[in-house]
Amino acid sequence: MDTRAQRARIQQLASDLDAAYGPQHWWPAETRFEVLLGAILTQNTAWTNVERALKQLRAVVPLEPEPILGLAREALAEAIRSAGYFNQKALRIQGFCDWFTRRGGFAALDLVDTASLRGELLAQHGIGPETADDMLLYAFARPVFVVDAYTHRLLQRYLKHPPTRDYETVRAWVEAAFVERTTAAQVQLFNELHAQIVRHAKVACAKRSPDCANCALQKRCAQQLP
DNA sequence: TACCAGGAGAAAA
DNA sequence: TTTTCTCATGGT
Numbered sequence: 001m002d003t004r005a006q007r008a009r010i011q012q013l014a015s016d017l018d019a020a021y022g023p024q025h026w027w028p029a030e031t032r033f034e035v036l037l038g039a040i041l042t043q044n045t046a047w048t049n050v051e052r053a054l055k056q057l058r059a060v061v062p063l064e065p066e067p068i069l070g071l072a073r074e075a076l077a078e079a080i081r082s083a084g085y086f087n088q089k090a091l092r093i094q095g096f097c098d099w100f101t102r103r104g105g106f107a108a109l110d111l112v113d114t115a116s117l118r119g120e121l122l123a124q125h126g127i128g129p130e131t132a133d134d135m136l137l138y139a140f141a142r143p144v145f146v147v148d149a150y151t152h153r154l155l156q157r158y159l160k161h162p163p164t165r166d167y168e169t170v171r172a173w174v175e176a177a178f179v180e181r182t183t184a185a186q187v188q189l190f191n192e193l194h195a196q197i198v199r200h201a202k203v204a205c206a207k208r209s210p211d212c213a214n215c216a217l218q219k220r221c222a223q224q225l226p
Numbered sequence: 227t228a229c230c231a232g233g234a235g236a237a238a239a
Numbered sequence: 240t241t242t243t244c245t246c247a248t249g250g251t
Contacts, residue, residue, distance in 0.1 A: 026232095043233040049249060050232085084248040088234085128234045148232060198232055 003176075006159060010177040013158050014189065016217050017196040024195035027138035032106060034063050035139035039131050040092050041083045053083035065097040065105070092126030099124050114142045129167045137194070143186035145174040146194040150201035158217070 001009070028047075029035045034054065041050040054063065057079040061067035068076065077090035099120075103109055109117060114136065121132035129147070136142040147170045155170065164170070174193070178186055200217070 039232090042231085044231065045233085045247090046231040046249070048231095052249085082248060084231090085233090085246050086248080088246055092234090126234065130233065134232075146232085150232080194232085201232090 001160060006173065007177040009159055010155075010174055013154075013217070014177075014193050017200060018192060020217070021196045021199050024192060024199055026191060026195040027134075031063065032139045033065065033100075036096070036100070036135055037063060037093065039134040039138070040089055040096060040126065041080060042134075043085070043089070043126075043131060045084050049082050049084060053080040056080065056082065065101045069094060069097045069101065088126070092124075095125050096127065110140065114140075114144065117142070118144070129171075133171070137187065137190055141187050143175070143183050143190060145171050145190045147171050147174070148194070148198070150197050151194075154197055154200065 027035045027038065029038055037057075038050055038054065041053050057063065057068075057076070060075065060079045061071060071079075071094075073090050073094065076094065077086040080086050080089055080093070083089060100109075103120070112120070117140065118132055118136055121127050121135055122129065127135075133144045133146040136144040137146055147167050151170060151174075152165050155173075156165075174190075175186075178189055181189065
């Protein structure tokens with residue numbers, strides 16, 4: 001599939017998902033900093049368990065970097081137990097909070113260009129590409145598309161012959177398909193597109209099931225995988 | 227009981 | 240460089 005056709009197909013996919021599911025109102029959080037916390041807590045974890053962890057943590061300290069840094073590592077881990085991987089995530093959250101405060105918080109980070117900020121986020125222990133892009137898109141309103149396991153699965157079905165599952169390559173495909181839009185429009189579109197892909201994975205193209213009978217994208221989906 | 231969930235890092239091959 | 244292992248709770 002040539003680049004132009006691929007772009008058109010990704011644009012069609014975004015249009016189909018938007019028609020099928022509409023606005024998803026992501027990211028569910030009361031503050032921008034909660035988005036950052038949630039991005040770490042949700043790593044390989046169902047969101048319902050993240051909500052429990054955030055509720056428990058909020059009962060212990062305000063969801064802000066300094067109070068969280070003031071907690072003992074064990075106390076933080078216990079508070080976020082329900083999100084799973086609690087020892088790892090406690091370490092990651094406090095490391096991230098330390099960087100965030102040293103860097104001057106949102107006031108300073110909002111002034112950093114997107115590529116540099118992404119590099120800084122990826123340099124933090126426990127912040128991989130998906131988590132960094134969650135943060136960039138949903139907390140910093142940067143025009144970055146978040147690739148997840150659902151995205152790989154959906155594009156495999158939708159693009160017929162995807163040449164790669166490489167994170168950066170897939171991210172570049174999707175971002176390139178909307179490069180002519182304004183930054184604000186890209187942020188809005190990537191916000192909904194990622195959320196709608198997650199929504200779609202949950203309600204229709206369930207897991208690895210090859211059955212697309214109830215799929216909202218059935219008409220144009222190239223699925224029909226063996 | 228087994229599998230999966232809004233991953234990432236370290237170790238092994 | 241690529242693959243495999245580990246981390247861990249809660250829902251289905």
